[in-house]
Amino acid sequence: MTEKWKIKAVVVGASAGGLVALKKLLPALPATFPCPVLIVQHMSPQSDNYMTRMFNNLSPLLVKEVDEKEVILPGRVYIAPPDYHLLVESDGTLSLSMEEKVNYSRPSIDVLFETAADVYGAHLMGIILTGANADGANGLFAVKRKGGLTVVQHPDDAESPAMPRAAIERVKPHKVLTLDEIIELLSQSKVCL
Numbered sequence: 001m002t003e004k005w006k007i008k009a010v011v012v013g014a015s016a017g018g019l020v021a022l023k024k025l026l027p028a029l030p031a032t033f034p035c036p037v038l039i040v041q042h043m044s045p046q047s048d049n050y051m052t053r054m055f056n057n058l059s060p061l062l063v064k065e066v067d068e069k070e071v072i073l074p075g076r077v078y079i080a081p082p083d084y085h086l087l088v089e090s091d092g093t094l095s096l097s098m099e100e101k102v103n104y105s106r107p108s109i110d111v112l113f114e115t116a117a118d119v120y121g122a123h124l125m126g127i128i129l130t131g132a133n134a135d136g137a138n139g140l141f142a143v144k145r146k147g148g149l150t151v152v153q154h155p156d157d158a159e160s161p162a163m164p165r166a167a168i169e170r171v172k173p174h175k176v177l178t179l180d181e182i183i184e185l186l187s188q189s190k191v192c193l
Helices: 018-028 050-058 109-123 137-145 162-171 179-187
Strands: 009-014 037-041 062-065 076-079 085-088 093-097 124-128 149-153 175-177
Touching (some): 018 050, 018 179, 037 085, 109 124, 109 137, 124 137, 124 162, 137 149, 137 162, 149 162, 149 179, 175 179
Parallel strands (some): 009 124, 037 076, 062 076
Antiparallel strands (some): 085 093
């Protein structure tokens, strides 16, 4: 079903309940997963990098907090640091910004998804997971508008259904799936090139 998309990067947005969802999703990715995975998980500005260390211990892929001007490499998981927006640049690097909050959030899912959509266009997969606000709906709309594949966790399967519901209402995504189905989709050998 993903054959029409030649995915080169995956962006994931999560908020309330996201740690539990990501704790299940990241260890399930195959060690040979060829795409970079860029994640915004809403967190306290005072958070340390415990989440990144925990995911790195659980995942077969290298999981790291983003550094300014870091080159995006395949098969890596990049997590936005606390209190910074994460942006994808046209030169294949990542940048960090302390500009105003978007949807009361920094990092903002919308900012990541919109900048990634500008760079990857139809070669991007956007995934919205559990969350308690509407951040990510506009960003996922940008992914769809640029021809990318849009995926939303089914609200009934989400710990906090508000964010998935907002994304479904705004975007009419290509796929509304349970977390297990999202994992299955990502585990398909042909999902990323």
